[in-house]
Amino acid sequence: MGNSTSRTTVTLSNLHVAVLMGGWANEREVSLTSGAGVADALESKGHRVTRIDMGRDVALRLAEAKPDVVFNALHGVPGEDGTVQGMLDLMGLPYTHSGLATSVIAIDKQLTKQALVPHGIPMPGGRIVTREELYERDPLPRPYVLKPVNEGSSVGVAIVTDDSNVGNPINPDARGPWQEFAELLAEPFIKGRELTAAVLDGPDGPRALGVTELVIESGFYDYEHKYTAGQTQHIFPAQLPSEITALCEHYAVRAHQVLGCHGTSRTDFRWDEDAGEDGLFVLETNTQPGMTPLSLVPEQAAGRGIAYADLVEMLIAEAIRVHGATRAKGGGNGAADPA
Template identity: 85%
Template sequence: MSEPAPLHVAVLMGGWANEREVSLMSGRGIAAALRDKGYRVTAIDMGRDVAARLAEAAPDVVFNALHGVPGEDGSVQGMLDLMGLAYTHSGLATSVIAIDKQLTKQTLVPHGIPMPGGRIVKSAELFERDPLPRPYVLKPVNEGSSVGVAIVTADSNVGNPIHRDAPGPWQEFAELLAEPFIKGRELTAAVIDGTDGPRALGVTELVIAEGFYDYEHKYTEGRTEHVCPARVPPGIAALCEHYALKAHRVLGCHGTSRTDFRWDDELGEDGLFVLETNTQPGMTPLSLVPEQAKHAGIDYADLVDLLVKEALRVHRAKGQARERDAHG
C-alpha cells in the first residue's frame, strides 16, 4: 500500500503593501519549516494574478503570510472563500473589523475591553488645530505594524498647529485616528487556537531605548529588547492574557492573534489599555508570536504545523455548517 501524498501548502507572501519585505521574511521561514515537517510547499509572491496562480497550484491549504493590505483586510480572505480554499488565520469579517482601528474599538469596548478614546480626523484639519490636547497619537485607520504612527508632543518639531509641509502620516493619509497618548510600558500577548480552544501564550514587554515601538523598531535587530515573560505584577500579566483571549473570541479570530497594550504602571490595573489586535502577526525571527510560542514550549516548525491543522479544521467546520444549512 502506497504512502499518502503529503499535504500541499501554498505559502502566500510578499504582495505590494508597506510590509512587503517583512511578509517575505515570514513566508520564507514558514515555507522552510513546513518542508521540514514533510509538507509539499509552493511559495507564491503575490501579484495581481494571484487567483490564477492559486488555481494552477491547487493546494490543500493556503498559509497566509501576508501583512497589511490586501492580505490582512479581508480582500484576500474573500478571494480564498470564493475559491473554496482552506487558509490560515482569520476569515473575512474578522479581518475587515480588526484592520480598522475604529471598528475594532466599536467591537471590543462594549465587551469591557479598555481602549484609548479618540476620533477620526481629516489630515487637513491638523493644519488648523490640534484634535486633542498634546501629547496625542496619530495613526492610519487601516494599517498594521505601527506603519505611519506619529506622537505629537508639546515640543514636537512639526509646529503648533502642525505645519502643512512637516513630515508625518498626514502627508500620506487623508484621514487619521487621533488618540490620547498613554505613557508607560509596551506589552503584548499572543493567542493560539488548539484542540481545546484558544489559549494565551504569555506576555512580552517591549523595551525601547529611544522613541516608540514603530515599524523600524519591530523589524530591526537590536532596536527593541523583548522581555519574555514580562517583568510585570502577576495581576497585570493575567489581565493582559484575559483581554487578549477576550479580543480573540469577540473578534472571531482563528489560528493566532496578538493583542498590543500600553500600561501606565502608576495607575495599576486602571492604567492598562488595549491598542489593537493583529490578526496576521509577523512570523520572522524577530517576531513576537514565535518567541512567545517557544517560551511556551512550541518550536517554530510545530507552530506553523499547528496553524495549518487549525486552518483545515476551520475549513471542514465551515463545510459542515453549509451542509446543515442546505438540508434545513
Template identity: 75%
Template sequence: MTRQDKLHVVVLMGGWANERPVSLMSGEGVGKALEARGHRVTLIDMDRQVAAGIAAAAPDVVFNALHGVPGEDGTVQGMLDLMGVPYTHSGLATSVIAIDKQLTKQALLPHGVPMPGGRVVRSTELFERDPLPRPYVLKPVNEGSSVGVAIVTDAGNYGQPIRRDAVGPWQEFDELLAEPYIPGREMTVAVLDEDSGPRALAVTELKPRSGFYDFDAKYTDGMTEHVCPADIPDRIRDLCLQHALTAHRVLGCRGTSRTDFRWDESGGEDGLFVLETNTQPGMTPLSLVPEQARHCGMSYEDLVEAIIAAALRHHRERRRGDG
C-alpha cells in the same frame, strides 16, 4: 493534522503593502518550516493574478503570510472563500473589522476591553488645530506594524498646529485616528487556537533602545529588547491574557492573533489599555508569536503546523455547517 499528514501548502506572501519586506521574511520562514516537516510547499509572491496562480497550484491549504492590505483586510480572504480553498488566520468579516482600528474599538469596548479614547480626523484638520490635547498619537486607521505612527508633543518639531510641510502620516493618509498618548510600558500577548480552544501564550514587554516601538524598532535586529515573560504584577499579567483572549474571541480571530497593550503603571489596573489586535502577526525571526510559542515549549515548526491545523479544522466545520 498530525505529523504523518503530508500536505501541499501554498505560502502566500509579499504583495504591495508597506509591510512587503516583513511578509517575505515571514513567508520564507514558514516555507522552510513546512519543508522541514516533509510538506510540499509552493511560494507565491502576491500579484494581481494571484487567484490564477493558486488555482494552478491546487493546494490543500494556503498559509496566508501577507501583512497589510490586501492580505489582511478581507480582500484575499473573500477571494479564497469564493475559491473554496482552506486558508490560515482570520476570515473575511474578522479581517475587515480588526484592520480598522475604529471598528475594533466599537466591537471590543462593549465587552469590557479597555481602549484609549479619540476620534478619526481628516488630515487637513491637523493644519488648523489639534484634535486632542497634547501629547497625542496619530496613526492610520487601517495599517499595521506601527506604519505611519506619529506622537505629537509640545516639545515636538511638527509645529503648533502641525505644519503642512512637516513630515508625518498626514502627508500620506487622508484620515488618521487621533488618540491620547498613554505613557508607560509596551506589551503584547499572542493567542493560538488549539484543539481545546484559543490559548493566550504569554506577555512580552517591548523595550525599544530609543524612541518608541515603531516599524523599524519591530523589524531591525537589536533595536528592541523583548522581555518574555514580562516582569509585571500577576494581576496585570492576568488582565493582559484575559483581554487578549476576549479580543480574539469577540473579533472571531482564527489560527493566531496578537493584541498590543500600553500600561501606565501610575494608574494600576486602570492604566492598562489595548491598542489593537493583529490578525496576521509576523512570523519572522524577530516576531513575537514564535517567541512566545518557544516560551511555552513549542518550536517554530510546531507553531506553523498548529496554525495550519486550525485552518483545516475550521474548513471542515464550515463544510459540515453548509451541508
C-alpha cells in the same frame, strides 16, 4: 461576534501548502521573510510547498497550484483586510488565520474599538480626523497619537508632543502621516510600558502564550523597531505584577474571541503602572502576526516549548479544521458568529 466552531483534532500528513507572501503593501519585505520561514518549516516537516509572491494574478496561480491549504503570510493590505480572505473563500481553499469578517474589522482601528469596548475591553478614546483639521488645530490636547485607520505594524504612527518639530497647528510641510493619509485616528497618548500577548488556538480553544514587555531605548515600538535587529529588547515573560499579567492574557483571549480570530492573534497594550489595573489599555489586535526571526508570536511559542515548525503546523491544522466546520455550516473560512 465570537468563535463558537466545534473543535476536532486534525491529523496532518504530506500536504501541499501554498504560502502566500510579499504582495505590494508597506510590509512587503517583512511578509517575504515570514513566508520564507514558514515555507522552510513546512518542507522540514515533509510537506510540499508552493511559494507565491502575490501579484494581481494570484487567483490564477492558486488555481494552477491546486494546494490542499493556503498559509497566509501576507501583512497589511490586501492580505490582512479581508480582500484575500474573500478570494480564498470563493475559491473554496482552506487558509490560515482569520476569515473575511474578522479581518475587515480588526484592520480598522475604529471598528475594532466599536467591537471590543462594549465587551469590557479598555481602549484609548479618540476620533477620526482629516488632514485639513490637523492643519487648523490639534484634535486633542498634546501629547496625542496619530495613526492610520487601516494599517498594521505601527506603519505611519506619530506622537505629537509640545516640543514636536511639526508646528502648532501641524504644518502641512512637516514630515508625518498626514502627508500620506487623508484621514487619521487621533488618540490620547498613554504613558508607560509597552506589552504584548499572543493567543494560539488549540484543541481546547484559544489560550494566551504569555506577555512580553518591549523595551525601547528611544521613540516607540514602530515599524523600524519591530523589524530591525537590536532596536528593541524583548523581555519574556514580562516582569509584571501577577494581576497585570493575568489581565493582559484575559483581554488578549477575549479580543481573540470577540473579533472571531482563528489560528493566532497578538494584542498590544500600553500600561501606566502608576494607575494599576486602570492604567492598562488595548491598542490593537493583530490578526496576521509576523513569523520572522524577530516576531513575537514564534518567540512566545518557543518560550512555551512550541518549536517554530510545530507552530506553523498547528496553524495549518486549525485552518483545515475551521474550513471543514464552516463548510458544514455553509459559511466562509473563519466567519465570525453573532455574539
